[in-house]
Amino acid sequence: MVNMDKQKVLTLIIAQLSADLDVCEQAVSIARDTAVHADCLGSSKYETMGLEASYLAQGQGKRLLEVERALAYFEQLSLPAPSPVIGLSSLVVLADEHHEQRYLWLAADAGGLKIDYADTPITIITVKSPLGSALVGKAAGDEFEICIAGKTRAYTVVSTC
Template sequence: MNKSLLLKQILAALEAIHQGAVDAAMRAYNTATDDENVAENKYDTLALEAAYLAQGQAQRVAECEADLAAFEKLELANYSDQEAVGLGSLVYLIDEAGAEKYLFLGPAAGGLKLTFFDKQIIIITPSAPLGQILLGRFVDEEIEINIGGQIKSYEIAAIY
């Protein structure tokens, strides 16, 4: 599994998300500062609401920039069967029903899903419950996690 190509794809996805956030922030700013939206009375709050939205969108842009910076600094290592899961690991899990799951332990952007060579990859972070469980684990170990009140068991089939 070529993790450097995966990292490039993650960066491309994060850049697209960042651009969407920038565009949304600009639309909110333009709405907030448009002369057409000047309050006509004390109950007319469109400009005020748009200003709050613009502030929130600007914060989202900053979060996207932080995610991008964290992944740009990420150094990838090739793992062997004797090494434990760590930051930058791509973990291949199989549950008790034989369903496969690929998780990339990244520094940020937890929950981002992407398709890489016909496999769905989900980014998790070390602070996520599953990320905490996986850190320091090895190939062939079994893990359990409570998901929605149900205990799910997985075997770590490979670490890349």
């Protein structure tokens, strides 16, 4: 098990979200420019490149808002005092029935984001996810089962901070 500095992990999360924000801003700009470009407007109702590009721009815009919201959440986050009970901002090490360990950060936003800390992957999960909601209130040593995608999985909380 890797000894984790939660402040450094938080800094890595913010850095990754900042990089994602830059990529999203570029994608929105490109999609918007494409949607209004003269070559995409089409001369008949069957030429839909402009319409498709506008849908893409709309989707990219929504993604940009999601990343902005997640970045704002983590930038204003003040880490709580260490607690043995899992809650928001807990860094959790889980072991499955095959003793494979996963490092998870429980958050209110940015579910699915992955970062690397000292060559250890950490996945952000939200309390709205099945696994996240199952973790809330657990402590090191607790065992539980959860059904995800029709498959029951067993986990043990190895540690939390």
